[in-house]
Amino acid sequence: MSLRRIATVLVFVAVVAAAVTPTALHRGKGAGDYVGIDESIMEARAQEAGREARPPFINTDQGDLLLFVFTVGGLLAGGALGYLGRMVFVEGATSRERTRSMVDGR
Amino acid sequence: MHLAEGVLPVEWAAVWFAPAAATTVIGVRKLRSKTTQIPQRKALTGIMGASVFAISLMPIPVPVAGSVSHPCGTPLAAIVLGPFVSVVVAAVSLLFQALFFAHGGLSTWGANIVSEGVAGSLVGAGVFLGSRRLGLSLFASGFLAGFIGDLSVYAVTALELSLGLFGVSELGRQWVSLFGAFLPVQGPLALGRRCSPVGS
Numbered sequence: 001m002s003l004r005r006i007a008t009v010l011v012f013v014a015v016v017a018a019a020v021t022p023t024a025l026h027r028g029k030g031a032g033d034y035v036g037i038d039e040s041i042m043e044a045r046a047q048e049a050g051r052e053a054r055p056p057f058i059n060t061d062q063g064d065l066l067l068f069v070f071t072v073g074g075l076l077a078g079g080a081l082g083y084l085g086r087m088v089f090v091e092g093a094t095s096r097e098r099t100r101s102m103v104d105g106r
Numbered sequence: 107m108h109l110a111e112g113v114l115p116v117e118w119a120a121v122w123f124a125p126a127a128a129t130t131v132i133g134v135r136k137l138r139s140k141t142t143q144i145p146q147r148k149a150l151t152g153i154m155g156a157s158v159f160a161i162s163l164m165p166i167p168v169p170v171a172g173s174v175s176h177p178c179g180t181p182l183a184a185i186v187l188g189p190f191v192s193v194v195v196a197a198v199s200l201l202f203q204a205l206f207f208a209h210g211g212l213s214t215w216g217a218n219i220v221s222e223g224v225a226g227s228l229v230g231a232g233v234f235l236g237s238r239r240l241g242l243s244l245f246a247s248g249f250l251a252g253f254i255g256d257l258s259v260y261a262v263t264a265l266e267l268s269l270g271l272f273g274v275s276e277l278g279r280q281w282v283s284l285f286g287a288f289l290p291v292q293g294p295l296a297l298g299r300r301c302s303p304v305g306s
Contacts, residue, residue, distance in 0.1 A: 004241070006227055007119035008242070008243075011246075011250075012246075012249075015249075015250070015253055015297070016297060018293070020293060020294060020297070021293075022278060022286070022289035022290045022293050024230075033172065034167055034172060034174050035173065036165055036173070036174045036175060036176075037172070037173055037174070037175045037287075037288060037291050037292070038107075038108045038109075038110065038175075039211070040117070040173060041284070041287045041288060042108075042109060042113060042263070042267060043110055045111065045267060045284060045287075046110075046113040046267070046271060047269060049272060050107045051112065051113060051114075051115070051271065052112065053110035053112050053113050054110070054111040054112035054211070055111070055208075056110075056111050056204065056205075056208050056211060056212075057205070057212060058205055058206060059208065059262075060206060060207065060208050061208035066207070066208060069206055069207055070207065071162070073159070073160075073163065073202075073206070073207060076159060077156040077157075077159050077160040078160070080152060080153075080155075080156040081153060081156045081157065081160075082154040084149045084150075084153045084156070084266060085153055086152060087146075087148045088146060088150055092146055092149075105254070
């Protein structure tokens, strides 16, 4: 095994250890109710410091409305990814291939 | 990374708009010049915009910590588009998220752009270029850029919260406490995302 490979493996192990150690130490302390850290940490700390998070200007966080908005957002982002992805990776590749053929005189 | 409406005092919320606006203006100029040179960059920017929007809105559960958090996507966008164009992409995503998705806020838009856009993009791109210069492989460089870039977003969020809520006098102690609170969830998430094909 080369020195470079050993160094890469050591860096990888160090990164994994750095990532999972705080979680291992934290284990069992969390509420386990899957509240997002935006709410469970940021808004909770703000509340401790006497600041209350205000509802957003357009409040979609009501019942299943947020679920609907997330679904629509996901569909639009997925559609844009597909449409633009085709433009870049399919049509772009075809046009590059055509240009290369013209240059090669084929 | 999504600081909600009203979490930061008005003066601190205003302070973060200055670096956010400056980097976004640089990004818009770079985007304009790049798309003039290569028109297909527009479509590529659109792809990265949709990706950052979807990735940074996606709540990913971390079972061992019993919590949920968002990855950022901006280190990946910075590698593909350049760090300043990635700030523009983040700014647009964060605006939509604040307006329609109850994530973030208009008053905290500047602070959120600085953490997700500026920190994630500059650190991500910097680590990637540095790793490549050190001779690391493309995968290893992308892995490190994403991992460190993702954590830098939460380091800056902790800085913004510490300054806004507790002031400069308690900055060190509060920052350590906040960043320490983010790590159990964000560490495995940053690691997990790095191991996926869309690792941000």
